[in-house]
Amino acid sequence: MSFDATYKEKKLKSVGTRPLRPDGVDKVTGRARYGADFNMPGQLVARVLRSPHAHARIMRIDVSRAVALKGVKAVITAADLPDLTNGNAALYAILDNCMARTKAFYDGHAVAAVAAIDAKVAREALKLIEVEYDVLPHVVDVDAAMAPDAPLLDENLFTQGIDPAPTTPSNVGNRSEFGHGDVESGFAKADVIVERSYKTEQTHQGYIEPHACVASCNVDGTAEMWVCTQGHFVYRQTCADLLGLEVSKLRVTSSEIGGGFGGKTHVWAEPLALALSRKAGRPVKLVMSREEVFRASGPTSQTSIDVKIGATKDGKITAALATLRYSSGPYADSWAETGAMTSFACYDLENVKTVGFEVIVNRPKVAAYRAPSAPMAAFAVESAIDELAHKIGMDSVELRIKNAASEGSRSSYGPIYGPIGIGPTLEAARTHPHMSAPLGKNQGRGMACGFWFNFGGQTCTDLNISADGTVTLAVGTVDVGGSRASLSLIAAEELGISYDDVKAVIADTSTLGYNDMTDGSRGTFSSSMATISAARNAIVTMRERAALMWDIPVEDVAWEEGHAKAVGASYDNRAPLSVKDIAAEAGNTGGPIAGHSELVADGAGVSFGTHICDVEVDPETGATRVIRYTVIQDAGKAVHPAYVEGQYQGGAAQGIGWALNEEYVYGADGRLQNPGFLDYRIPVCSDLPMIDTQILEIPNPNHPYGVRGVGETSIVPPLAAVANAVSDAVGVRMVHVPVSPPRILAALNAKAKG
């Protein structure tokens, strides 16, 4: 049945309220089961042996002593994972990243794995595996990797997207370009030009729960996996492809997930657990240590970005140009392309050009991290805009308002915008009391904007009405931060029943059709679309059942406020039938009542945010404190405002960590120096102030309630907002994040020396 997703303004009863979340009690009592909280009878414990070298050819692996150790039930190397990828480069990269095949490409790259009766035996077994390496020159820095004399990771990599095609290999996988107009003539018209180079360091999503799974392969070709993931259907597909299993025979159940932020959209060690289980004939539990999470699961790109912006004296931007280099780990990917698309998305530009270069380096394979690639591009662009405003002598909010994109603008990455929130968030910032609050000594203020596309995608949902009229909603998008509450609200709204009568669960891969990941801020957007569609289908059935109960034509049955109503003068005496009334009779009117829906959720509304940040910098130590922070963002429609605020605050906090502290530090030997929370310091409670939020609601025309994704945009502006604030406080333009104490002191020293 066709589904009309168009936004229609109406008074909402449930959507927009703040009820208690359905998984709350489990989570405050310790009952909620996360990845590592599940066990199977007879399960073995897996451990992974990892390369200590940043770049090395694997000459020989001898596992015989490990195999001989008492209590060891299986040992695997790449030889146990034959290449079934059939020329699919992206899948091959996943396979090679799971277990190095010919070369170890980074410190932490898996080379072998064991399953043993307990962790102690497994650890001992790792020590007995002999690996002979031929250590090769390595490169970890994105700029160094582009130098002509850089060590090559892949002798067969020739940059694509360049005409004529290069004849020598390099570490650059691809060049992409976006934009319109003619930037050269635009710069010619400019009165003022700002041109700078920026750098951002590699960060990790830093979810508190390490990757964990329990895999169980049976001799009959069936298999099960319990795993913390943002997308169990995608994990199923990828694991089945890599191991040569039939997709439908692998049943994947997603655990409660202890944070993902994009990092649990990619498989890491799960195929190893399955391969070990297959070899040992027993269930295998694999839990990564924190050190492994840092060394071998996905960080962001390290980036190097040049920006040039020209404007007239009165603040109209005439041209904008950005060149972006993103590291992707050892395999070519498309992170710079995304960065290039998002760079200038906030602005309405006549002449704009962005060029992205994908650079491979000896670091872990890059993974998505909340609005992947956008924060770095926004750091560079929003820093340049800030500098431009100073140069022109214009307020930086005014300058942005003057150039902000609006409905009908052509975005810098191509499409024409519908109704969007960049202008309104800027207007809200201009009048926000934060913007005019006085600042003290050593304090500074910065602001910045951010953009994210938001995804839709494949979604499948079941809505079952029980005999007592309560509703079970089975969705296939993993709940990463409260979507079961939001989706229950949506179902309650559409059916016209109470939130308390809806129970949402995440179905496993064998009980529901395929669903894409919970990524791209799609969880609530797309599953709410599918939930509305499923509810509407259930209403069709309930109207039919009511018609049967009344023995009248179905056309005479309307659905209003959770009740079937007989429409027509002759039906005056019929009291409306509630969901409960109809459900109670279901056995006599045709059996169980359910609504099903499968769709591709199109039209995810783009989202924009504007952040304001105050900092205080200690000029002696270079330490920075964020003393006030405000997030203003368009949600389209906030389904559960408390969790929308939570997404805004959480993204801002992650961005603040990125801006001030977080970074992968490599030694000259190419080894990661800080694979732990002590030395890779994410913000703690005493580092942060309260984070104020302002939710704007500019309805997404392509969603029945106007919902846009809300999860990611909040991490985009903070790098620039914080860096602009620090630049304001210390009087030096900070161009390298994190703006950690050593970088601030270096900038202050350079300023003092003139």
Add this chain to the structure above:
Amino acid sequence: MTSIAVSTTINGDDVEFLCRADETLLDVLRNRLGLMGAKEGCGTGDCGACSTIMDGRVVCSCLVLGAETEGREIETIEGMANGSDLHPLQSKFIEHAALQCGVCTPGFLMAAKALLAAHPDPTEKEIRFWLAGNLCRCTGYDKIVRAVQDAAAEMRGEGT
């Protein structure tokens, strides 16, 4: 390796268990006693997800050896609610949306409980420093601090 017999008190009950010398309290709780509420976020004392209370003090159970708990009193998240009555901190965490993924929540609740036992009327700064050993990557801490403030008020009988 021979195991060590340990007698201790967990959530008010006498508990006896055997453990190896190198097993942590966290290992014992999770792998031997089936108390999975404490989480291992790091295993090195840096994240607080494994926080439990030992003799009235918050400890990282990943840094305490199982054998060290002989004769001690351990409180874990599983003992926080009184039967089916949630502790005010538990209720306020749900009410204030102070959890998103919730994996840090048991640790925060343990730390906050110890805080309120020592400081029934904490300032925001005291809350932030008492909870600084517990990492949360999802919330930005704002709603956690507010939930603790509100629970403290309720426990002082001020209501809201």
